[in-house]
Amino acid sequence: MSVPSDQKGEVDEPIAVVGMGFCLSGRIASLAELWKLLSDSRSGRGPVSESHFKMKGFHHPDPEQPGPINNNSGYFIDRNLEDFDNGFFRINNIEA
Template sequence: MPSKSTDTSRSSSRYVLVEGDTQPTWAPTEHPEDGSVEPIAIVGMSCKLPGDVNSPSQLWDMLVNGRSGQCDLPSDRWNIDAFYHPKGGDRPGSMDTKGGYFIKDDIRNFENTFFGINNLEATYMDPQQRKLLEVVFECFESAGVTLEDMSGSNTGCYVGNFTMDFLMMQGRDPEYFHRYTATGMGTTILANRVNHVFNLQGPR
């Protein structure tokens, strides 16, 4: 998405106007220590979110229409009737809600060979790694760059993460652990996985 910098009357700060298929948005840029201004541009976006949102345009549609991503707990996750109770907060092993926010994509649907990952290694990959690779590729497509353009480029990857559900579930069966477990389930590997698969060489 193209962007341009402009001064505004609201303050002496410089803002970035991000333009695209959605409504323009204003965001303040960071001021480097030397006081100079470095404009930023969002040139590619992708997302997978609750509410069956699989693209930025679908996210915008959900926000504009005030739609919530909350839904009933999918039956393929677990049997909610076995745990639900109106006073679940006061009952050990119970919960007092029947819904939540869930991504509808089947995490087992992953074209690992497209990313150069063999079947055995893919089996031990946290679904977060799988979905992250898909979203990053879609982001490249959105930006209009090819894998050849990105390979070896001075590009950095930064990932925010806070759950280890897959590792905790697999830990119930110690015999399940494999030589690919460390690279497949460690949260510190998320950014490394992207860098390795797409051969990103930055920042430098």
């Protein structure tokens, strides 16, 4: 990977990616944790937390019941999403 030369005719300068950060469902926040999850054939799926909504009021295990939700789990990020640096990615607050 290289940086394109500018209009002054300077030579391309090589660059390197020196780090990365992310968070995924299943409390995954590093490459080592992601590799462990994959190599152990685990899933990042977890129960719906009370901070999302009160599942007891909406859940019914019978998928044939009209109206209620029959699934009581999903893939949730267990971090404060306000910590996301949307400005770095040039994403406005509304889109983020």
